[in-house]
Amino acid sequence: MTRFKTFYFIYDADGGIFNKIKYWLNKNILKKNTACExxxxxxxxxxxxxxxxxxxxxxxKEYKIEVLHRNELPKKIREKNFQYPCVIGETNSELREVFSNAEFRDFENLTNVRELREQFLGKIS
Incomplete structure (x- = not known):
């Protein structure tokens, strides 16, 4: 079994206060499709x-966790050209996609953290 030491939860949105406000306005006021599942x-x-x-x-309690926006990524992740949003697991020797962009898209109607938690824990145990 793969032993992960770090997980990176990566948003398909840019960080920073201006970008957060822009994202919120586009999604909630202008009703633009700003899909970041x-x-x-x-x-x-x-x-x-x-x-x-x-x-x-x-x-x-068990892992190092980084929750990042696409403009905050370390070089080692940017170089891999993952599609966002996604969750990347890091072992001592590699970066591995644990949840892909396609899997998040399949969560089209998911806003339930519990379901994500169950699926995530099932994948890493």
Whole structure:
């Protein structure tokens, strides 16, 4: 079994206050298609979901967790050209995609952290 040491949860959105406001306006006011399925899972209309924070805290008991926007990625991840959103697991020797962009798209109607948690834990155990 693969032993992961770090997980990177990567949003298909840019970080920074201006970009967060722009994303929120495009999604909630202008109703533009700003598909970031991980954003929809981790955040409600205004704030981060408490269930999401609990999930991340649970993972942090055993792993290093990085929750990043696409403009905040370390070079080692950018070089791999993953499609976002995704979850990348890091072992001592490699980066491996644990949840792909396609899998997040299959969560089209998913806004339930519990379902993501169950599927995620099933993949890494």
């Amino acid at each position: 991980l954003c929809d899972i981790s955040h409600g209309k205004f704030f981060v979901r408490l269930e999401w924070l609990d999930f991340i805290r649970e993972l942090e």
